Amino acid sequence: MKNFIREVFTHVLENPVFDEILIEKYFSKDYVQFVDHQQLHYKEFVLHIKKLKEKISEQKIEIxxxxxxxxxxxxxxxxxSLLKDGSIAKHKVLAEFTIQHGTIIQCDELTLLLEGSLSEKNLGSEV
Known part of the structure; x- marks a missing residue:
């Protein structure tokens, strides 16, 4: 499953292009994400990924x-994350992914801003 999650990180998050087909490949339509006191369902999660692509020019994830x-x-x-304004944000993330029928159905996640502007504190849940 580590390889599956690495694929998700590479194809959905590190990929600078918003591609809803890739999101559908890896995430169930019943997907729910609990992140930093927020709850995102599939449609909100798609909007979250779209928002990230609007703000971030490059993202690297290290497990x-x-x-x-x-x-x-x-x-x-x-x-x-290298933001389009040239600033950098670094987050520590603890995430528990539940996989069902080959897609992620749930994620319970905590993010902590390690470096960067306080305005990027909620980058993990921004819609």
Whole structure:
């Protein structure tokens, strides 16, 4: 499952192009994300990804640790984002992904801004 999550990070998040077909490939239409006291359903999540593509010119994700149990994978990863205004934001992310029928159905995530403007604190949940 680590390879699956790495694919998601590469094709959906690190990819600078918004591509809803790729989102549909990896995320269930029943997808729910709990992130930093926010709840995003599939449609809000798609808007979130679109918003990221509008703000970020380049994103790199490094998986520090991961653990798998059945259809669940937990990741501790670092996200470095180069914003289109030239600034950089770095986040530490703890995420628990639930996979069902080959797609992600749920993510329970905490993000912590390590570096960058406080206005980017909620980059992980912005819609």
């Amino acid at each position: 520090i640790h991961y653990a798998e149990n059945g259809n669940v994978i937990f990741t501790h990863h670092l996200v470095e």
